[in-house]
Amino acid sequence: MTLKVNLITGRTINQGATIENKTSSDYQEATALCELNPKDAGQLGKPGSNIKVKTAYGEVVVKLKENNGNPDGLAFIPMGPWANAVVDPDTKGCGMPGFKGIPAQIDATSEKILLMKELIARYK
């Protein structure tokens, strides 16, 4: 089923610890994921399964992760290339893109998670 969410992006400790090592699998493990509370996540599949996040600005495949702290309908993707595939580029007249508060739809998927290199190659 399709889960409708409000998407936010931001820092995590593992994202930060691998930020200078973006070609590594550790960086992908740390950032190509989407956190939902167990109730929302349960509608999509088991933690660790692949999900596709779609917004008006793009779509990206990431790994499903549970986070008990998220309220219902709030999705979190760590900042980085996977999150930025779907954020709102509108700077709202002050230079800041919409990295938080993006309406998104999430589905389970069998598609694979792109490597950072492959993800950026889509833009060329």
Next chain:
Amino acid sequence: MTVITDALCPFCGCMCDDLTVIVENNKITEVKNACKLGVAKIMGHHRIKAPMMRTDKKGEFKEVSYDEAIEAAAQMLAKSKRPLLYGWASALCEVHKKGILLTEELGGIIDSTASVCHGPSVLGIHEKGIPTASLGQAKNRADVVVFWGCNPVHAHPRHMGHYSVFPKGFFIEKGRKSRKVIVVDVRKTETANMADEYVQVEQGTDYLVLSALRAILAGQAAVVPDAVGGVPKEALVKLVDTLKAARFGAVYFGMGLTQSTGRYKNIDNAISLITELNAFTKYVITPMRGHYNVAGIGQVMTWETGYATAVDFARGAPYYNPGETASNDVLGREEVDAAMIIAGDAGAHFPAKSVRHLAKIPVVQIDPYWNSSTEVANVVIPVAICGVEVEGTAYRMDNVSLRLRKMVEPEHPTDVEILEKITERVRKIKGD
């Protein structure tokens, strides 16, 4: 073996100053006292060995000499009508000075990672000023500590331990027990789990909640609805009472405010609340800056150009108008025709629309590591790591300037050396 004590950390805006770094044969073998972020940064890993170039961005890079790469970068930038020079936050102030000079020579735009971080805070501070204090003041005095829209456990792991919550202070005899910690956020983070009080607001309603708190503080609770941003009115009234009871309150805020609905108006409103609390007791507010020297590029740009971010030299004199001149404005409008990415990673941290434009235009990257910007670059120039292999000045998140030492000798040239050479070549090319 060399033991460097009281070393400074070049990762986040905390710039922790109590690290011990062990060096053997010019290699760092151990870092003590740092958090996971600091250890990863200082220990480092495999680097870009030599400068690289390619004409086709879908093609492979070819290793070239530093002279060839510098020449190509200078030609690319000198030919550009609207170059963007972005990043700077992971470099020292000495690098910023050279970067501003190069941008001025080019008539380009210089912008820092604040553009996607605390840029709105700069605008909010322009509107209202900022009642603030050093982290040391807050450590020694703050008995009420508020984290609003920030998660230091993840983003600034030693902030609470080194400065804001756990240490004993001159007037804070029992450390953590002498402080009340309040977290306001949209989800219950690990920071929220450590708080005495957690207020969960609906995402995008911070402005409303701040306005409600200001109304209650002004004695106008009657006009506040039963719930604001999902927070019951009683909880807001209780929060105002807690805030007012402080002897010294310290408020820290992050991207939860700068990137959510309202953007800079959230900061404006938060500063207004803090200003008004100062009618009752002492309050200060501090943005939780991300990169260790993102505050530094703001400082250097302010004293060199008059503005802290998004400065456009196209008119010959500095011009600044985020919304028009910030990186994602000019990339989103596909206005930029060449870019230099240095000490920041636009490829990873800009929205897809901006990265798509970077993929279309000539890009030179100056960085120690291969990252997402490398993927869209034509010329890549590897450099020494500021704060580890290069000494210099940086500004902590509270705008205290500190001197970082060299821990090991670099194998690569410094950012300053590269920028000086590019600038020299740009002057010659433009002069011809």
